[in-house]
Amino acid sequence: MEFMSNISSGIDDNKPSLFELVSEQQLRDLLEPSIRYLLAIVTQRYPRYLIHIVNRFDEAYAIAMLLVERHYLKAWNGSFTENFYGIKREKVLTVNELPTTNRTAPGPLREATKLGELDSWKALFVIVGVPYLKRKLDDLYEIHAGGAAQNLFTNYRPREEEPDENASSTEKIMHKLKIGFRKAYPVINAAYYLSMLGFNLAYLFNKSYYHTPFDYMVGLRMRRLTEADHRAYELLKAKNRKPGLAPILTWWTMFSPKVFTRVILPKLLDSLKVLLPTSIFFLKFLEWWYASDFARQLSSKTSAAIELSRPSVPAPPPAEDKRKEASRKLVELPKDSKICAICNNEMTNPAAIQTGFVFCYPCAYRWIEEDEGPWCPITGAKLLGGSEGLRRIMV
Numbered sequence: 001m002e003f004m005s006n007i008s009s010g011i012d013d014n015k016p017s018l019f020e021l022v023s024e025q026q027l028r029d030l031l032e033p034s035i036r037y038l039l040a041i042v043t044q045r046y047p048r049y050l051i052h053i054v055n056r057f058d059e060a061y062a063i064a065m066l067l068v069e070r071h072y073l074k075a076w077n078g079s080f081t082e083n084f085y086g087i088k089r090e091k092v093l094t095v096n097e098l099p100t101t102n103r104t105a106p107g108p109l110r111e112a113t114k115l116g117e118l119d120s121w122k123a124l125f126v127i128v129g130v131p132y133l134k135r136k137l138d139d140l141y142e143i144h145a146g147g148a149a150q151n152l153f154t155n156y157r158p159r160e161e162e163p164d165e166n167a168s169s170t171e172k173i174m175h176k177l178k179i180g181f182r183k184a185y186p187v188i189n190a191a192y193y194l195s196m197l198g199f200n201l202a203y204l205f206n207k208s209y210y211h212t213p214f215d216y217m218v219g220l221r222m223r224r225l226t227e228a229d230h231r232a233y234e235l236l237k238a239k240n241r242k243p244g245l246a247p248i249l250t251w252w253t254m255f256s257p258k259v260f261t262r263v264i265l266p267k268l269l270d271s272l273k274v275l276l277p278t279s280i281f282f283l284k285f286l287e288w289w290y291a292s293d294f295a296r297q298l299s300s301k302t303s304a305a306i307e308l309s310r311p312s313v314p315a316p317p318p319a320e321d322k323r324k325e326a327s328r329k330l331v332e333l334p335k336d337s338k339i340c341a342i343c344n345n346e347m348t349n350p351a352a353i354q355t356g357f358v359f360c361y362p363c364a365y366r367w368i369e370e371d372e373g374p375w376c377p378i379t380g381a382k383l384l385g386g387s388e389g390l391r392r393i394m395v
Contacts, residue, residue: 013224014226015223016085016222016224018200018211021203022200024081024082024084025081027081027085028081028131031081032131032135036061039054039057040054058135062132068080069127073115073124075236076088076229077089077114079123086224086225087222087224088222088223088229089123089221090113090220090223091112091113091115091116091219092113092219110226110232115220123218125214125218126215126218134192140181141182141189144181144182145182195213196212199212200212330377330380331377331378332378340363341357341359341377342364342377343360347359350392351391351392352391353368353376353390354376354383354389355379355383357379358393359377365387368390369386369387
């Protein structure tokens with residue numbers, strides 16, 4: 001594994017390995033469902049204000065990520081998740097630069113390869129635009145394919161309904177376009193993933209500067225952050241921190257456009273490097289917690305403890321208590337352990353109740369749920385949990 005992780009870097013220490021880039025991509029893919037899940041939870045409490053955002057979540061998420069990624073590209077020449085892994089994007093020079101150039105002249109090399117305004121918009125298209133288009137095309141295919149698993153490896157095709165005879169020419173054209181999209185998109189989707197695989201393999205074995213076809217299209221490659229990048233970021237912060245913005249902020253100056261854009265907003269965006277990965281870790285922990293057997297056992301024990309620790313209901317008057325005990329019909333325990341005490345027949349499909357006595361499973365279930373109630377047929381003790389506490393016995 002150590003050999004494979006170092007293949008892609010070779011003698012170039014500033015070239016990230018493919019495994020780092022894959023980890024960065026997985027972190028980026030986790031952001032969208034995590035934010036969608038949190039927003040859905042908050043919307044349940046405030047549906048009046050957030051329901052429109054949930055209905056148009058893809059567009060709202062794309063706009064938000066456009067602002068965040070724009071900030072990180074301007075400050076670090078890389079996206080939010082790329083900066084989290086210490087990776088940046090840079091232009092590929094027309095001449096082959098030596099790996100030692102970064103050690104001898106890191107400053108001039110950084111200035112020659114840093115992203116310009118047009119390069120930043122190209123990177124935004126790859127980081128934000130391509131995933132947005134992919135999600136919309138996937139949703140569109142699911143709608144028109146009816147959820148069918150249509151791809152290159154299956155022969156299933158959904159039944160194609162013809163438009164009405166009275167349909168307009170526009171409706172007929174749209175119908176043909178839907179059919180064409182339904183047939184062509186699986187091929188396009190397969191070509192997309194095959195091209196990603198091909199570029200990943202070429203990058204892994206040092207045959208390409210780019211690990212995705214979209215980076216090849218825009219001419220930007222991935223590199224590790226260097227000391228020169230950190231010095232440039234500190235200079236950028238010092239440049240934006242002009243005199244007059246440093247004093248203590250009061251409540252009427254904190255939200256002024258000048259202070260907000262130069263002081264507060266950059267700090268909020270920089271804090272996302274800690275907040276969003278932490279929230280993802282917390283969500284994954286909750287997913288494990290609710291899916292694990294340990295959590296279910298602990299939850300059941302806690303529920304039982306709460307049930308037992310509840311304050312007891314005041315005892316009914318003696319006359320009413322006696323009347324209930326008199327109406328509670330009990331059965332006698334037979335001498336033969338193979339006989340069910342409820343039906344007085346040979347026991348079939350035996351099951352034990354909470355008090356330890358064994359009966360036929362259908363008899364015990366009907367006794368608890370339908371006939372007599374949640375108490376033991378022999379002792380009259382209350383059965384906590386009802387029929388859920390029945391346990392079948394394998395003989």
